[in-house]
Amino acid sequence: MATESTNGSPPLGKYLASTDKKTRDKAIKSLAAFLSDPAREALPKAEMAKLWKGIFYCFWISDKPLVQQALATEISDILLAISDLSVSLAFLRGFWESTVREWNSIDRLRIDKYYMLVRRFVNASFRLLIRAEWDGAACKEYNGILTQHGGPLCVDDQRVPLGLAYHLADIYAEELDKALANPPVDSPLPAPITTLLAPFATLLARAPTVVAYDRVQSALIDPLLDALLSEGTSEEPPSRKRPRLSTETYLHLVSNSCTSNPEPEKPQSTTALRKAVLQQLFDIASEPDTRDASRRRLYALWKERSEDDESEDVAKKRSRTVDAS
Structure with missing residues (x-):
């Protein structure tokens, strides 16, 4: 099988859509191999869209769970096989544009495998940013891919399905935690937590409905703040009005993160991380384009969680007093 045509674009469409698994x-x-060529530049937008149409259909016709899992891993790992960061990010942009475009056409029998593919790409994206040592420009472009018009977290584009944003909220911290479990030995930089949460802070501020706001807060923000509050203390997190059935711990995330500027071997305390996240939510609540309903909820969240911090401080002081006696 030829790997590229004379004009430098991969002639893989008919092979990716083949009914024969070996051909696919x-x-x-x-x-x-084509994309990982060090001399390869990012494909033009039209070529990338055509390529991803083929990949999407290739995954569509894959069957059997183990086959689907292996293929999802193989496709997402292309991000890391590419040596040029800009080419990797262009491939990632193509994935999200294709996924948003095709999402509403996915039937209920196939949706679970596409949830899995999204999960694999979120994890591979974090591993890519870890490899890039959380480069500021790379993180900014990554956030832009998620929030641009047509991106999965763009609240201003009515074509973007909210179900996709909900799934991202469900898995985001979990996949970041997994990616941080085995960081490169030669690149032990902590993850810039407020940078990575910025797209979701914007989503909360401009959520189109109360349901969307509540869904993202309960799936991502509440579990993360609970983990940052309970880490390092034997005290249980203060009870919520609607307590979660289980509390995520995100051990690798809370122990290997910083607020925004990564420095070698300098992760910050959970208290500092939590206060930074709360400050981020307070700041975006103050933005003029934040929806009024979201503004009220963000301020209420900030107030409630700040009171949790005060309760934790009291508990820690009490514990130190007991230990001293």
Whole structure:
């Protein structure tokens, strides 16, 4: 199978859409080799869209859970096989544009495998940023991919399905925690937590409905703040009005993160991280384009969680007094 045409674009469409699994497998491997060529520049937007249409259909016709899992991993790992960061990010942009475009066409029998594919790409994206040592420009472009018009977290584009944003909120901190579990030995930089949460802070501020706001807060923000509050103390997190059935711990995330400027081997305390996240929510609540309903909820969240911090401080002081006696 040829890996590229004379004009430098991969002639893989008909192979990716083949009914023969072996042909599709060869096409994916050829695609990885094509894109990972160090001399390769990012494909033009039209070519990337055409390529992702083929990849999307290739995944669509894959069957059997183990086959789907292996293919999802193989496709997402292309992000890390590409040596040029800008080419990797262009491939990632193509993935999200294709996913948003095709999401509403996915039937209920296939939706779970696409949830899995999204999860794999979120994890691979974090590993890519870890490898780039959380480069500021790379993180900014990554956030832009998520929030741009047509991106999965763009609240101003009515074509973007909210179900996709909800799924991202469900898995975001979990996949970041997994990615931080085995950081490169030569790149032990902590994750800039407020930078990575920025797209979701914007989503909360401009959520189109109360349901959307509550869904993102309960799926991502509440579990993360609970983890940052309970870490390092034997005290249980203060009870919520609607307590979660289980509390995520995110051990790797809370122990290997900083607020915004990564420095070697200098993760920040959970108290500092939590206060930074709360400050981020307070600041975006103050923005003029924040919806009034969201503004009220963000201020209420900030107030409630700040009171949690005060309760924790009292508990820690009490514990130190007991230990001293």
